Amino acid sequence: MAAVRIATWNVNSIRSRVDRVVDWLGRSETDVLLMQETKAKDEQFPFARFEELGYEVAHHGLNQWNGVAIASRVGLEDVSVGFPDVPGWGDPAAPEARAIGATCGGVRAWSLYVPNGRTLDDPHLEYKLQWLETLRAQTAAWRAADPDLPLALGGDFNIAPFDEDVWDMSAFEGSTHVSPRERAAFQAFLDDGLVDVVRPHAPGPGTFTYWDYQQLAFPKKRGMRIDFVLGTPALADRVLGAAIDREERKGKGASDHAPVVVELKD
């Protein structure tokens, strides 16, 4: 088999975006697509549109708010959802975090939608931080059990880890996504030895994955880098290249996030 291409994409509603998503899949030679914000219940997900292209799909969506999915044409095994020990997890009424994992082509891949946090004084921010710490500890446990695990954590982290990851820090004073506590929660993954496998291939500043729909943010280049693929060393060693496909942010009917693509050698 040739190289494996893994992508993560916050699609902002799969039902409103499915034509664009499957068109992109057909063109991009992506083998494993991690999707977030499908905004669909499981019974609403358009599985057939992926299956007819040769992809298996696993979806985890409890309500209209978020929902995550993995589409793979290189196998989809050992699917699991969620982190049950996180408060709020599994509450169907919670418009909050979702996670789904599977083994695809020998890589353990997770599609993550990290809680937004809303505002610095909102209880959802504490939930976000707790959720991230639970994920970090879980990831560390998996790695302790299998040091050579090729693991990819892909998704919308709702954190801009460095100043260069937003267009203007002064516009984010008092905001979530850039606060020291959120950045520390992200940095903890890096301190554990996980690697942002995209940044070396798509360096900043001004390299973003998300642009708000409002106020002409995209043409004005007012974006944020909040979508990431973090890999274990066993995965990072296999990275041939990575890119943010900002072309997909263009035009009518675009998601507000661009796909982030990582290519791995066998």
Place this chain on the structure above:
DNA sequence: ATGGTCGCCCCGCGA
């Protein structure tokens, strides 16, 4: 052209 939110299933709210 990349052009002044979008998408939910509720008509406001979260992002």
